Amino acid sequence: MRSKSLKWFWLAAALSGVAATPALAQEAVGRAANYEGVTSWPDWSGIWSPGVSAASRTTATPPKLTPEGQKMVDAFNAGKERGENLQTQAANCVPNGMPGIMRLPYPIEFTYSPGRVNILIETYSQVRRVYVDGRPLPEDPDPAFNGHSVGHWEGDTLVVETIGVNPAVSVVPGIHATENTRFVERITRTAPDHLVDEITITDPAIFAEPYVMVQNYKLEPNWEMREYVCQENNRDGADAEGRPVMDLGDPFEGLED
Template sequence: MQAWIHAAWWMAGAAALALATAAGAQDNAIPRATGYADIEKLPDFSGVWNPDWSLLFGEGGRRPADPSLTPAAQAKFDAFRKKQEAEGVDQEAQVHCLPPGMPQIMRMPYPIEFLYTPGRVTIFAETYSQARRIYTDGRPLPEDPDLLFNGSSIGRWDGDTLLVDTIGFSPQIQIAAGIDHGENMRIHERMWLESPEVLRVETTITDPDVLAAPYVMQTAYRKHADWEIREYVCAENNRLRSEEGGANIDLGLDEEDPFGPAVEP
């Protein structure tokens, strides 16, 4: 009987907390009528965009410059490259279907889509079916943010340019391949339409523990009116099936059971 009473108390308390949270969210919510009217005044980033490196470097393309690193970070990066040359590319993150997180999620060779709602711009990336929520309702950055793959993002409009400030990153992500970030990494982005069909994003990364100078890079996207974001389920195709194609990651599968567990229990 006591267990049942405690369970009932817990459920009642949880329900009250949920109602209080919902009430607080409603108090801070932007009215739909004015909120969607304000959206009509903003630059139209809606639709599906695909990275187009020819817009930055010409048809031949070229590799973007490496960031300027602190001596300790440079030594670590040099060791990473040496190991990569000797052993090949480390695919552990891909094997476990971990998304790249910021800033790399914005540079993947897959499309992105912008969705507008009152007080928020959401960037949906086809890569790993990831969503970035950029709050434009005037809230400040969190003082003690959760450490997330895509961080916590606050944005504001400066004319036709969306300015985004992002902090709070998971220790499992990297600035670039082989370059880990520090606890104080911060990312500023400027997003604007160069034309109705071309969107540019300028990204500035500061990280006093890793970067000797701010790392500035630009990405350009071309709009595809007839494209749709496709479902991206990493685990579904994360096995080497030479006869069928696949992720080309050898997970050590049993030849007699090619669809069995990828690792020993």
């Protein structure tokens, strides 16, 4: 491999007219070696659609909650009964965050870099970066909508651990992420056109036991990722307190007959 990499390096240098130094040659060999690991990973190329049916986004049962978690959900449900506006800020084009970003009815795509799996998500044109270079999770992460993720391969399964999700993110209805909320995903291609993301959520103060969600994806060979700019043509608004509202009004108001 080394001699082959050097051969191509010197050929490229000769064609470009750039003087090839030993240091540059060694750098080229190092880059080639880095990508050798990438080529051994499972091929998940293509566009994966989560679908829109309830069967594509499954959960076995409602989460089993601690008394503190149940208190949060009870307060949320009581607010709904009173008619309170309890929409999340996603209605104002704020990203859904984990785990919702993986469970919306818009496609995803995987790309690989040395030491990193990138998950491109059409929703909000988001990117999740999963570091598989052996680094640990950060000890004191800055909150982020999708959190901070590290992973490793177990055969053809990508195991992803995520922490540091922004507390504004709704994990399940009525419950927001805390500094102790952790996600473990097991992403596996179970058939040529089928990918499964099993998401396990833990938070000792809220969940009495791990809560598992399953997201299914179908390969769509003829699809392309599209640009998603939520704010463009967004007809949602915010009330005086900044809460999401839905006021479509008259789309033809002000137009001449």
